[in-house]
Amino acid sequence: MKKELINIIEQGMLGILNNEQLAKLHGVLERSFAMFAESYKETQHSNDELLKLFLSAKQVEGCSERSLKYYRTTLSKMNEKINKSVRQVETNDIRTYISNYENESNAGKVTLDNIRRIISSFFSWLEDENYIVKSPARRIHKIRVGQTVKNVYSDEDLELMRNSCNNSRDLAIVDILSSTGIRVGELVNLNINDVDFEKRECIVLGKGNKQRKVYFDARTKIHLYQYITTRNDKCEALFVSLNNPHNRLSIRGIEIILQKVGADLKSTEVYPHKFRRTLATKAIDKGMPIEQVQILLGHSQIDTTLRYAMVNQNNVKASHHKYIG
Incomplete structure (x- = not known):
């Protein structure tokens, strides 16, 4: 040249x-x-060095360790497969990589779009920081994901779960998840001091290290208080293991508890995130403004809230008769 x-x-x-x-x-x-x-x-940096700089920037922005790990794994796999300096990567390289990934791993559209989004974020950052002239991911558009109706827990499901709980801790977990709609990661980080029983509210640390208030009902207050008063450990965590040394429960620990609680529910699988979607759906169904549901769930974008909530079809039919005829 x-x-x-x-x-x-x-x-x-x-x-x-x-x-x-x-x-x-x-x-x-x-x-x-x-x-x-x-x-x-x-002045050149290797792909690994640029990836480390990108992850540092994301960490400063408030990304969780879980998200950072997902970014690192996704981008490392891309670099390994494309096997080029990121400065030489072209649009077709990325398209081919995503296409091959779909064929080799049989990944769904949601997973593929998450990969596309992360790659796009990485190259946009490289462009903003003047490591490259123009992002090759600009012309790779959002991958269309088919809309699927995701079920929520019925009142009967929730009562069956409560009846399946054989200790006050598990009962309090079911109640607080169904009452507040908090993320499981927020739940495991809660401390006893974060709970205000008088006001029936607690402060959680959400994504991006943003704090927000969430609220719980009277039943949750009673069951949560009963659980705390039975404890004789000195751990500050709100939810701990039943056996010594009574350590703070992990996300996986909550998932295992809920699987056991939901073992008798043959019609549905019990997992933490479904409580969140159930709360959003019920709130919108009962007339809560979508902007308030957004604040309650801690979403930065209202589109995310809309994707969480599945409006009851019977209510849609009733509204059609009321407003259209």
């Missing part, structure tokens, strides 16, 4: 410079290109 550029410049100057001047120009161009190449080399 260097020789071709020097040759093009010299050809363009043939009618203007004599042989001696052309020779001097050639020397200047050779030295200039050599200096530029050395300077360019010194």
Whole structure:
């Protein structure tokens, strides 16, 4: 490439410079290109270095360790498969990678769009930080995901779960999840001091290290208080293991508890996130403004709230009769 550029410049100057001047120009161009190449080399970062810088930026923005791990794994796999410097990656490289990933792993559209979103975020950051001129992911559009109706827990489901609980802790977990709609990650980080029983509210630390208030009903207050008063440990966590040394429950620990609680529910699977979607659906069904549901759930975008809530079809039919006829 260097020789071709020097040759093009010299050809363009043939009618203007004599042989001696052309020779001097050639020397200047050779030295200039050599200096530029050395300077360019010194300022380069490897793919791994750029990935570390990107993850550091995301950490400063407030991304959780779980999200950072997902970013790291996704981008490392991309770099390994494409096997190019990120400065040389082209749009078709990314398209081919995503297409091959779909074929090899049989991944769903949601997973593929998550991968596309992370790759796009990485290259947009590289562009913003002037590591590349233009993001090759710009022309890769959002992958369409088919709308599926996701069921929520019925009142009967929730009562069966409560009846299946054989200790006050599990009962309090079911109640607080169904009453507040908090994320399971927020639940395990709660401390006893975060709960205000008088006001029936607690402060949770959500995504991006943002604090917000969530509220619980009278039944949750009673069951939560009963659970706390039976404890004789000194752990500050709101929910702990039943056996010594009574450590704070992990996300996986909550999931296992709920699987056992829901073992008798043959019609549905019990997992933490479904409580959140159930709360959103019930709130909107009963007339709570979507903006308030958004605040309650701690969503930064209202579109996310709308995706969580599945409006009751019977209510849609009733509203049609009421407003349209």
